[in-house]
Amino acid sequence: MFLMKDIVRDGDPVLRKRAAKVNFPLSDEDQTLAKKMMEYLEVSQDPELCKKYGLRAGVGLAAPQVGVSKQMAAVLVPAAEEDGKPEFKDVIINPVIVSESVQYGALTEGEGCLSVDKDVPGYVPRHDRITLRYQDTDGETHKIRLKNYPAIVCQHEIDHLHGVLFYDHINKKQPFEAPADTIMIS
Known part of the structure; x- marks a missing residue:
């Protein structure tokens, strides 16, 4: 299982690099990586285990x-x-956003990231609805529509695959200003 010491922190060049496509069938190494990443999320969302580890x-x-x-x-x-x-629960591989809404959504609390140790205040405007195409660990292709929080989470993770961090989207001059008609999600 991954622990906090295994999480790469802001400043490491890998976080700003465009990630390579994954080939199928998945190698044993990639299967293990997928399992360990999901296991981290499952354990981290259990308050007792989160504290224990x-x-x-x-x-x-x-x-x-x-x-x-x-x-x-x-x-x-x-x-x-x-x-x-x-x-929404899956390991998304080679994900592509095939369509997105004109309307934006943003979390009222702003976003955080396991790789960013400091609090970066501000709204992170993202598309409120997306259609996502990706492959799962078996190589099956999925095309799904997501909105609100799940859409924001997937866009945050896809940004990581393109070398973008959430705070890159925050308005530097007015961090709590979002595009007109932005849906605020709590």
């Missing part, structure tokens, strides 16, 4: 964040309802 809770973890410059990210958006079923 000294983790920071996360909803997404991209391969560059553990020092591997490949187009792979684990995403685990917890259930919005009480049914317990995650809103």
Whole structure:
């Protein structure tokens, strides 16, 4: 399992590099990477285990964040309802946003990142709705529509695969200014 010591921190060149496409079938190394990234998210979202292992809770973890410059990210958006079923859970490989809404969405609390240790205040405007195409660990291609929080999480992780960090999107002069009609998501 990955621990906080395995998470690459802001300033490491791998976080600013464009990640390489992943080939299929996945190598044993890539299968293990996918499993370990998802395991980190699962454990980090359990308050007791999170504390036991000294983790920071996360909803997404991209391969560059553990020092591997490949187009792979684990995403685990917890259930919005009480049914317990995650809103979105998968390892997205070679992801591409094929369409996006004109309307933006932003988290009222701003965004954070396991690789960025400091708090960077400000709104991070992202497309509120996206259509995402990706491959899973079996090489199956999926095309799904996401909106609000799951769409924001996936865009954050895809940014990691392109060498972009969340604070690159914050308006430097007015961090709490967002485009008109931005949907604020809490």
